[in-house]
Amino acid sequence: MIVNMLSTATPTEINHIIDRIKECGFQAHVIAGEERTIIGAVGSGGNRSEIEALRAAPGVAEVIQIAHPFKLVSRQLRQTRTIVDVRGTKIGGGDLVVIAGPCSVESEEQLMETALAVKAAGANMLRGGAYKPRTSPYDFQGLGVEALRFLAHARKETGLPIVTEVMSETDVDIVAEYADMLQVGARNMQNFSLLRKLAPVPKPILLKRGPSATVKEWLLAAEYLLAGGNGNVVLCERGIKTFETATRNTLDLAAVALVKELSHLPVLADPSHGTGLRSLIAPMSKAAAACGADGLIIEVHPCPERALSDGPQSLDLPGFQELMEELGRVPVREAKAA
Amino acid sequence: MIVNMLSTATPTEINHIIDRIKECGFQAHVIAGEERTIIGAVGSGGNRSEIEALRAAPGVAEVIQIAHPFKLVSRQLRQTRTIVDVRGTKIGGGDLVVIAGPCSVESEEQLMETALAVKAAGANMLRGGAYKPRTSPYDFQGLGVEALRFLAHARKETGLPIVTEVMSETDVDIVAEYADMLQVGARNMQNFSLLRKLAPVPKPILLKRGPSATVKEWLLAAEYLLAGGNGNVVLCERGIKTFETATRNTLDLAAVALVKELSHLPVLADPSHGTGLRSLIAPMSKAAAACGADGLIIEVHPCPERALSDGPQSLDLPGFQELMEELGRVPVREAKAA
Amino acid sequence: MIVNMLSTATPTEINHIIDRIKECGFQAHVIAGEERTIIGAVGSGGNRSEIEALRAAPGVAEVIQIAHPFKLVSRQLRQTRTIVDVRGTKIGGGDLVVIAGPCSVESEEQLMETALAVKAAGANMLRGGAYKPRTSPYDFQGLGVEALRFLAHARKETGLPIVTEVMSETDVDIVAEYADMLQVGARNMQNFSLLRKLAPVPKPILLKRGPSATVKEWLLAAEYLLAGGNGNVVLCERGIKTFETATRNTLDLAAVALVKELSHLPVLADPSHGTGLRSLIAPMSKAAAACGADGLIIEVHPCPERALSDGPQSLDLPGFQELMEELGRVPVREAKAA
């Protein structure tokens, strides 16, 4: 940590900071420049947040964090990549894992028709919402436990492991009973009570990036899970909120590549939420695969125009089949000879 | 709702949309332009989200929502302004209400010293965090129930009603037992499980705007509370996430003025979180008051540089006293004579 | 400047950085922590951008700038506030200056009617666009020199100094011949060729903040003008681009207060562009005045619904009169007694 003093800081103010740094269990290294003084706080014995609070002290311009604030998720701590095993499907092991299914589970028929089709097209896992976080209270909120039962049945018929969102601490037990992987939705990425409740659950967690979360905040949310004992965390980039309205969100694929550098956890991309537009799902799926994503999560519905949620960003069954064919061999053009 | 067809839409595609609109309980009005056809879906008998899903149908360019999606929070429905009574303090009644106190309750002494000082300076309510949503799992997470007891004690000593955040559905009962108003934090604005759990609680709710929530999404989150039976909702603008890093967030005061147009609910501003910089708290407090905010919520700490959270955006006790004096009479300059 | 090394940096990499820092004319101060080494580059003899480039060297995690990169605009260099005199109207002298007029000059009648009305209502200066930067090439592009003549005539009739935008380097001379203050529009804030061309012009410059410019970038754009010899610069906050679409831009009033801390230059606010909504002009004008803006620039049109540009964010003549009355005495409520 570095404390950057104002150019107007007095010797008394500077000494006060030095004293506080020592008091907090760090060593203080002073660099007196011509214009201003900066003070490094070095060591591992103290509490970093006490140093951060010194920004509130007289004479301080800013406190700069030098090290990344996350630990267990970091590749510095653990250099082998984590492979998350979801009932036999391995995420992070080098193969592109494709998770597909409807946004919401609407009926047993709708789910089973989708599950059979995505299985036939080569999907590795089935998704489907039982509890739905909806912006408006007047929109379809999900079938709840009934949907969980339909998902379990679809798993039995297809063999596909299932992932579904858990929105509420009080639903953690019931969702964990049915699902093979529990999803924390984007809006709940910093629902720390939910994260703490999920940490001891013996199932993998799919942690979506919040629409306004920086990569650092996202990794710190994952840190809650690892620090609480659950190392089976799969991250998922699903678009961030920006000024651009032509797409529903801005899919930040550079964040996928960056997280692969910073962390040992696997990372998926969600081109459905990431763009909100069906026609962009295929190109962005290919782009995600090309920049190192460990997998994709894609919304698929037998009849998108009658979907109770997210129809416009869902592929229909032939559309998904076609995408899977394209993904089998991405037609990359060679760089043109000069 | 208006369905805007692609210029390439075929008569079959257009007829399909007309049929679906009728099937969904609306009347269809077709406007055939030179370039393209648009179809209005009129009436109140149907389900709007079924029309929205038609964006997924062949030939459709987009579906445009015409009416605001919120109802109970809207001034169209209820033109009298809501006044929320928090143990006798009236928010929305025309007077500027000032809520002050530490970010986190750290000890009985720290809280009591702050409570007495803000009371003396003219604050109307006391704030203090018992359960803290922290970006990192390694930061101070709050004293929990113990802090609630300290808050209750401070209320007893000062007479100030207390507001504190509830982060978890499982804490709703205990927080409601102690607090006079329950705060939903920015990160939990779309924690719909928490909102549903709070709707039947017979206490006012302070609903902070999420860092990436549009005004529409914010009002729809409030709609969850009103639709669930709790009409005593106070909104709070606390800054949104933008590209600007000179301030912690971008305090969107125009949203305060806009919400006062759209809704009958009272609106506060939080210049501490909204800027992250102590020196900006006073000017932004005055600005918020000038554009119609019903009150302010301000972080105050006896020794900000030793605060366990948010020190840099907290006023110290004399700083708060000074701000209250300034707020007593905002020194507005007259427009200069030509 | 601080060079933060990776935890994996080798002694050779560290020594290389130390050598380069010395080579660039700085002294190197090494702080060897347990986890990583950081190296301060101290002194004023060298070129900062050479140190910044070291981020590209092996073993470097990041290069952190400690001092503000701007000089002449900074209050550190010059503590007295700059007062810009525009043909007798003083901006930055403590009085709130109000600049009003149509977005575009559309005809002599439209301009004169507006000019007389805003003068009567107490405005201090007249604005009006002669050259218009329009998103679409098919929209009205301004009357050009003819509009400049109308503006000069309106000045003669009303005595109001005039400000108008210059979009092109080749128009600088003609605009400078007519206008009392030349405006650089938001889209041109980083049109450095235009800034360089304006630096030697002996007229004050109104520099609008770009829609995606940080405060730092904005002040550096002003630095181009001051470094080129023109110290008569007035800054203007006009809203930044964010995810919120309910308003045209997000008016960042905290930036007004922050710039007053960082710089000696006067700062205006533009609530017309800042919100895009007529009903928000009055509350945001009052808010801007309350947080320390030196003035306002407001779009006014005799018949906004027939305006060739920006009608929806223009006040009509009675609306402006009413706002001026309100600004004469902002009705600030006293903080409610407990």
Added chain:
Amino acid sequence: MIVNMLSTATPTEINHIIDRIKECGFQAHVIAGEERTIIGAVGSGGNRSEIEALRAAPGVAEVIQIAHPFKLVSRQLRQTRTIVDVRGTKIGGGDLVVIAGPCSVESEEQLMETALAVKAAGANMLRGGAYKPRTSPYDFQGLGVEALRFLAHARKETGLPIVTEVMSETDVDIVAEYADMLQVGARNMQNFSLLRKLAPVPKPILLKRGPSATVKEWLLAAEYLLAGGNGNVVLCERGIKTFETATRNTLDLAAVALVKELSHLPVLADPSHGTGLRSLIAPMSKAAAACGADGLIIEVHPCPERALSDGPQSLDLPGFQELMEELGRVPVREAKAA
């Protein structure tokens, strides 16, 4: 265009809008709903911006644009894809075109060394800045005409066509004399004077997306060039400004795919500016190729740590060689068998 009336609009207000729509040369279609009235303005005889201005009329809630505002750039108008021929290199013809070279031309040696190396590695064109738009006036501003001569010399030696930025209207002629394609930088995307000056130039234009430009605004900027007579426009996505600071910008690859849907113009991606981080250039280059970009523009420098600009986002010569090898065959993994 649709005029959406307030639910409180009076019959007089509604009739006024109907009259104005007719007066502006459109037909008015009224849809009277239960809650509110909406009025369609249909036809092609009138001026759309006059209808837009009606948002300022009493009783109007909003005016909604139905058709895309751009014409000549649209695929609706022209379905064949534009292939831009830059001295024999075809952009948009199906092969991935790679443009490489230093951010700034710093010396003849630096440029020639880079040019020979990128040519050897398979690049199709050479980039290099002669006039540099720099945030700070104290940073290196480019060698100007001298750099143009070095570029011409490098072209002679390598056969690579050259692209370089033009920042100023007054430099258009000299840059057009040397360059094979003229770049409009991100900060100048809405410098409409520059665009108008470039429209008649008989050379292709590379139009970078502005950091806060929507796709619509970007295409409308291109429309200025096409409407002015220059159809040889190549678009380039280079990252937008968002809240994320881990990368310099947020590379919006979905915009690449979307623009390919909306327009017939070719689109490049710039992973150097798009991420600001050297290690992300390779993954994002592959991602851009996979989602349909027509080419890449990549910063390459013989010694990035001594670069006068953009070193941290430049590949060194072996790094570029390696990327070109990887691009020859993007190692896409097959979707994992279930």
